[in-house]
Amino acid sequence: MTAQSNQSITATTPDEATRAVLIRSRPAQAGAGTTTWVFCQRALLKLKHGPDQLFDAIGLPIILTLMFTYLLGGALAGSPTAYIQQLTPGILVMTLTFMTVTTGLNLSTDLAKGVSDRFRSMPIWQPGTIIGAMAGDIVRYLVASVVVIGLGLALGFRPAGGVVGVLLSFVVMIVFVYSLTWLWISLGLGLRAPEAMLNISMMILMPLSFLSNIFVNPDTMPGWLEAFVTVNPLTQVVTAVRGLMSDTVTGSQLLWVLVGCVLVTAVFAPLALRKYRTRQ
Amino acid sequence: MTTEPELAIEASGLVKTFGETRAVDGVDLSVRTGSVYGVLGPNGAGKTTTIRLLTTLLQPDSGSARIFGHDLVREAGAIRTKVSLTGQLASVDEDLTARENLYLLSRLQGFSRTAAQERADELLDGFGLADAAARQVKTFSGGMRRRLDIAASIVVSPELLFLDEPTASLDPRSRNQVWEIVRALVEVGTTVLLTTQYLEEADQLADRIAVIEHGKVIAEGTPGELKTSVGSGTLHLRLASADQRADAERVLGRFLEDPAGVRSDPVALSARVPTELSAQAAQERVRQALAELASAGIEVNEFSFGQPSLDEVFLAITGHRPDDGSTNGSDPDKEDVA
Ligand SMILES: Nc1ncnc2c1ncn2[C@@H]1O[C@H](COP(=O)(O)OP(=O)(O)OP(=O)(O)O)[C@@H](O)[C@H]1O
Numbered sequence: 001m002t003a004q005s006n007q008s009i010t011a012t013t014p015d016e017a018t019r020a021v022l023i024r025s026r027p028a029q030a031g032a033g034t035t036t037w038v039f040c041q042r043a044l045l046k047l048k049h050g051p052d053q054l055f056d057a058i059g060l061p062i063i064l065t066l067m068f069t070y071l072l073g074g075a076l077a078g079s080p081t082a083y084i085q086q087l088t089p090g091i092l093v094m095t096l097t098f099m100t101v102t103t104g105l106n107l108s109t110d111l112a113k114g115v116s117d118r119f120r121s122m123p124i125w126q127p128g129t130i131i132g133a134m135a136g137d138i139v140r141y142l143v144a145s146v147v148v149i150g151l152g153l154a155l156g157f158r159p160a161g162g163v164v165g166v167l168l169s170f171v172v173m174i175v176f177v178y179s180l181t182w183l184w185i186s187l188g189l190g191l192r193a194p195e196a197m198l199n200i201s202m203m204i205l206m207p208l209s210f211l212s213n214i215f216v217n218p219d220t221m222p223g224w225l226e227a228f229v230t231v232n233p234l235t236q237v238v239t240a241v242r243g244l245m246s247d248t249v250t251g252s253q254l255l256w257v258l259v260g261c262v263l264v265t266a267v268f269a270p271l272a273l274r275k276y277r278t279r280q
Numbered sequence: 281m282t283t284e285p286e287l288a289i290e291a292s293g294l295v296k297t298f299g300e301t302r303a304v305d306g307v308d309l310s311v312r313t314g315s316v317y318g319v320l321g322p323n324g325a326g327k328t329t330t331i332r333l334l335t336t337l338l339q340p341d342s343g344s345a346r347i348f349g350h351d352l353v354r355e356a357g358a359i360r361t362k363v364s365l366t367g368q369l370a371s372v373d374e375d376l377t378a379r380e381n382l383y384l385l386s387r388l389q390g391f392s393r394t395a396a397q398e399r400a401d402e403l404l405d406g407f408g409l410a411d412a413a414a415r416q417v418k419t420f421s422g423g424m425r426r427r428l429d430i431a432a433s434i435v436v437s438p439e440l441l442f443l444d445e446p447t448a449s450l451d452p453r454s455r456n457q458v459w460e461i462v463r464a465l466v467e468v469g470t471t472v473l474l475t476t477q478y479l480e481e482a483d484q485l486a487d488r489i490a491v492i493e494h495g496k497v498i499a500e501g502t503p504g505e506l507k508t509s510v511g512s513g514t515l516h517l518r519l520a521s522a523d524q525r526a527d528a529e530r531v532l533g534r535f536l537e538d539p540a541g542v543r544s545d546p547v548a549l550s551a552r553v554p555t556e557l558s559a560q561a562a563q564e565r566v567r568q569a570l571a572e573l574a575s576a577g578i579e580v581n582e583f584s585f586g587q588p589s590l591d592e593v594f595l596a597i598t599g600h601r602p603d604d605g606s607t608n609g610s611d612p613d614k615e616d617v618a
């Protein structure tokens with residue numbers, strides 16, 4: 001027998017427990033600072049619940065470091081110890097560069113899943129959503145940097161610039177990765193699927209990383225390749241970071257990197273924020 | 281007399297196109313403050329897009345709307361302090377725990393740290409989620425997720441709450457819980473606009489219903505008005521023997537309308553409940569009919585009774601089933617069901 005009566009569910013009075021928690025009074029609106037901090041906390045909580053993402057990001061540089069140092073170090077720089085002086089700063093820049101994609105990817109996922117719809121329909125300072133998430137990223141970058149530099153030190157990396165040089169290079173890298181993040185965020189906002197954003201960013205970052213001065217000295221390359229490697233922005237950043245760590249940096253090296261970062265940020269940060277506000 | 285009650289939503293001629301798709305194609309809505317308004321329509325009708333327009337997530341291509349008197353485009357900020365959205369996709373963070381979700385949202389709504397902790401726990405208790413508070417949302421069942429999602433929308437009870445298919449894919453128990461939450465919200469004065477694909481749900485909750493298809497409102501009225509156009513339901517039954525069919529039709533005819541057999545099946549019969557009956561009375565009438573069949577010695581092997589489905593409502597209003605193209609070329613322009 002198929003007695004499908006829809007009235008079998010009897011209407012009851014609203015549940016007391018539910019009714020008790022309904023409140024109408026609204027506290028004073030959260031300010032820009034609080035909003036940003038809340039989104040920073042959100043990023044940190046996500047990291048706490050899913051640290052594997054971070055380990056994934058650190059796994060590859062560890063393998064690459066070991067492989068290149070012992071496999072090619074002798075051939076490329078005379079000895080593994082000599083090579084690791086060059087490689088550590090390069091690998092570090094590469095690691096952080098790849099990690100920037102995650103921020104764009106997370107936002108893109110929030111958009112796809114409808115989480116952003118809630119935030120965007122709330123009376124909050126909207127840029128806080130993005131800026132807060134970026135602020136939370138600093139923890140990821142710190143952890144990755146400590147691991148990569150720690151491994152380098154264990155393998156014989158001895159930065160002549162000392163602690164100060166390393167810290168300054170961290171500052172430069174943070175400026176760089178944040179400017180790059182704005183680019184991914186703009187990209188993520190323009191694309192429908194998070195996968196598309198991931199594919200495109202990999203298509204950009206893979207050649208940039210391998211056709212750079214991270215692993216191989218450009219002097220040994222054919223002229224046309226050397227030309228590309230020299231103008232590759234990643235090469236510029238690696239040069240500046242190596243310079244700071246080995247205490248040989250020049251003012252113009254730093255200047256170029258900073259000018260580049262400021263330009264990228266000036267273009268993509270406003271673009272991303274506008275796109276976020278008006279995304280259809 | 282007192283003045284007319286204020287309108288929570290007043291939309292006229294809203295249009296939103298995505299490329300070739302006219303997702304929302306000239307929607308007019310007026311929703312009275314304090315009421316529950318149901319937007320009923322099949323997949324792709326434009327329900328979600330309408331809600332995204334009204335919650336300032338999308339900008340209309342043309343048309344205009346006022347939410348509590350605020351212009352949708354020019355006063356989006358003011359509107360966001362009054363409305364809240366529970367989207368079709370559960371819009372809570374799956375990686376975080378239930379408590380973390382509610383804590384962060386409470387902070388965003390302006391609660392201090394301690395107040396936000398308290399508010400989160402209060403909501404978890406109120407929505408029966410206290411036991412699962414420390415679990416990541418991705419481990420939640422559909423019903424729990426929905427409840428959390430609604431809790432997240434009423435950290436501060438909004439003046440106007442949008443619920444996009446709040447009970448899609450929930451079991452009857454969870455669905456009933458969601459309905460109770462909606463009723464409780466209405467009691468404290470929240471205006472609710474909900475979308476659904478089920479007439480029954482709109483019937484249970486809504487004061488007025490708009491039926492939309494292809495981005496257009498094709499009918500608008502109270503649930504009673506809508507159902508009158510369709511009937512309150514149909515009883516289908518199968519007899520043990522075709523010999524008793526004539527008798528069965530006679531008995532059914534005393535309680536229900538248009539008892540008729542299905543030509544291809546000599547033991548199948550169906551009859552409609554008179555349109556003027558309430559849902560409760562309709563059920564009673566069906567029970568009487570079945571009892572009378574039994575006492576007349578007519579053996580029934582199988583029976584089912586259903587409310588008019590959305591399909592039947594569509595059929596009645598448009599002359600075609602949802603999305604089968606335009607069978608009879610009827611113009612799906614707005615028509616008031618009366
Ligand atoms: N962002 C978008 N880009 C392109 N087309 C879209 C977009 N959003 C919606 N549409 C299209 O607009 C139409 C209406 O979609 P909408 O999501 O509003 O329907 P719906 O009534 O909510 O359907 P459902 O019951 O499936 O949720 C559909 O044809 C859909 O494919």
Ligand SMILES: [Mg+2]
Binds near residue numbers: 327329444
């Ligand atoms: Mg929808």
